Amino acid sequence: MKTFTCNNCKNIVFFDNDICGYCDSLLGYWNEEEKIIAANPGTAFSENSTDFKYCKNHQYSACNWLIPDNSDIEFCExxxxxxxxxxxxxxxxxxxxxxxxxxxxxxxxxxxxxxxxxxxxxxxxxxxxxxxxxxxxxxxxxxxxxxxxxxxxxxxxxxxxxxxxxxxxxxxxxxxxxxxxxxxxxxxxxxxxxxxxxILPHQENLHQFREIFGDERRDYSEALQEYYKKGPAEDWRKFFITKYASSHPWEDLAETWAHYLHIMDTVETAYYFGVKTEPKVLKNKQLLSSGITINPYKESDFDAIVNEYISLTIAINSLNRGMGLSDIYPFILNKKDISKLGFIHNLLFDRRNTFQT
Missing domain, CATH: 3.40.390 (Collagenase (Catalytic Domain))
Incomplete structure (x- = not known):
């Protein structure tokens, strides 16, 4: 997630804020420009000669997104x-x-x-x-x-x-x-x-999926029944990111997809905060050192993203333990996990401008 500022007082604000904690300005998120806009005096939102209004669900404190004031649409995207x-x-x-x-x-x-x-x-x-x-x-x-x-x-x-x-x-x-x-x-x-x-409609994507995740044509109901009855195989950690991922290739993809989005959001947040880790006790500091220099949504090399992510989560997990809390990311990524995550990244990065809507 990006960091945002209130354009009235220039202090930091966050994605779901609708009020600035520093100057009390009303805030709204403008999705097309990925920015938080502060209301002008009189509670009017305006940016680049465009006036905005809140999504209708703001009245329930359930949304802070903005839509053009002259739009007939009542709800945000x-x-x-x-x-x-x-x-x-x-x-x-x-x-x-x-x-x-x-x-x-x-x-x-x-x-x-x-x-x-x-x-x-x-x-x-x-x-x-x-x-x-x-x-x-x-x-x-x-x-x-x-x-x-x-x-x-x-x-x-x-x-x-x-x-x-x-x-x-x-x-x-x-x-x-x-x-x-x-x-x-x-x-x-x-x-x-x-x-x-x-994936399913495109033969090339489907072929790659089956090579990496397995054949999804295996009966799904039977696979889940077997999983809930017997549990995962003892060596599941060698091949799957979670226990549930081992139940069926569809669930393996969905679990991996979730972790992919976890990684992308975390690395982007660290990138915008300028996070840097450099453990002082290691002789070879490069092992866990990482200045988060990558905006993951602009980086084609997934290995570069995941290397920074691993260093980052080791540091954050350690901070959580210092507060008596559970690890923020209680997983160890193996080579098989990373190859599956890389499949998703390459699929989206290589084809992000070719999806047919």
Whole structure:
């Protein structure tokens, strides 16, 4: 994530801020220019002779994105992707939805940085469109029906109870997951969407995928049943980034895609903050030294990105431990993981201007 400043007081502000903590100016995010705009006196947003207004969802404190004031559109690019939201008259659901939107907007930021479309024309002439459904228990007509987070035909469904820290942590412990976050869910499910959009329809991409991840034509339901019954193989760490990735090539891709977006966001943030690591106890300081000099969204060499990322996360994990907190990135990337991450990076970097929408 980039760093931002308030253009009234020039102090640092953050992506989801709608008020400057220093001068109390109203703030809004202008997606096309990737910048935060501070409102002028009288609460008018203006930039380069263009006036702006908030997305309609700002009234619920769920969005700080701006749209042109003369537009008939009421919702920003990110909020237009919603097909179902929770019952926001319920205060608990409203707060959960706000947290969900903050995570989703960060996802959309990353996808825009990668120049990824949200609509793809399929061979049958129909469009594959990215959409989001946020469902709570009251959304189901069938009493007791469990709401599963997942992706199907362009629609990403999220159980809003994932925004409840206690319930999410309980699920994380039960599933034996090292990380389980709202943003992580979005980054995982979007991997399923782009599998369907840019890998499956293209023979070259599909061939490379099968060489690296395996044959996805293996029965998916049977694979998951076997995984939940028997668990991962004892040597799963040699081949997969997480346990769940070992269940099926589709899940391997989605888990790897999530980690790819984790890496890109973290390195970009460190780049804009000018982070540098140089351990003082090592004779060969180059082993873990890294001045984050790479903007990952402009770097074609994934090895360069991941090398800086590894040094960075070792330092950040150590800082977290000093506060008695869990590692921010509790994973060790092996060569197989890095090759899979590199496949995604090369796929997006090489073809980012050739996607057909």
């Amino acid at each position: 990110a909020c237009q992707l919603n097909s179902i939201i929770p019952n926001i008259e319920d205060k608990k659901r409203l707060e959960e939805w706000r947290l969900i939107e903050f995570a989703k907007h960060r996802l959309i930021y990353s996808l825009n940085k990668l120049q990824l479309p949200f609509v793809f024309q399929q061979k049958d002439g129909k469009d594959l469109k990215l959409q989001f459904r946020f469902l709570g228990p009251q959304s189901n007509s069938e009493i007791g029906q469990k709401i599963l987070t997942g992706h199907l035909n362009g629609i990403i469904t999220l159980n809003v109870e994932e925004a409840d820290d206690l319930k999410r942590e309980k699920a994380r412990m039960q599933m034996g997951e090292k990380m389980r976050t709202l943003l992580g869910h979005f980054r995982h499910e979007i991997g399923h969407f782009y599998w369907e959009a840019i």
